[in-house]
Amino acid sequence: MKLWFVEPRANVFVSGIKDSVARTVIDYLYKHCPPESGIVMFRSLPQPPGYEVFNIGPTRKSMTQICGLQLVIETLKSL
Template sequence: MIVLFANYLPDAVRGKIKLWFVEPHPNVFVSGVKDSLSMSVVDLLLEHCTAESGIIIFQSISLPPFFKIYTKGQTSRKISDISGLQLVVEKTIQNAQKSSPGSLIT
């Protein structure tokens, strides 16, 4: 399975991925392709999308932790790598303090 979030996709790439993906929400694409085709699709996206595309790709794999995250360009979320485990950063301590100045963060 592949889940793709994009800020923008070139028309040629959008047309090509429509072969394998469903677009449940604008610029959110979901596909249930087999593992053998999955890496080819990810390679196609990383090769043909520009940095302004701002893509995050979640790909399921057969080895723990059973997913891999790829990014290209400027995205709204940051990916953190902790001991080989890729995680999506929702809030940093500085952002949490700015959003709720009265709360204590330990």
């Protein structure tokens, strides 16, 4: 996995390869990773919004979709 994607945070992978190869890797992971993996993957797209988010199993961050835009919910820590 780390050969094709950048891992900026544990179990968060960002595609650094051509879209077609990234899609092949993501499809492979969906077939072979257990549901409890907790993986989040970002793939770049040539059209807006410029990315697509995939996940396998429950993740530490919640995800939502607003007007077709996939977003990761970050909670603010109190000061």
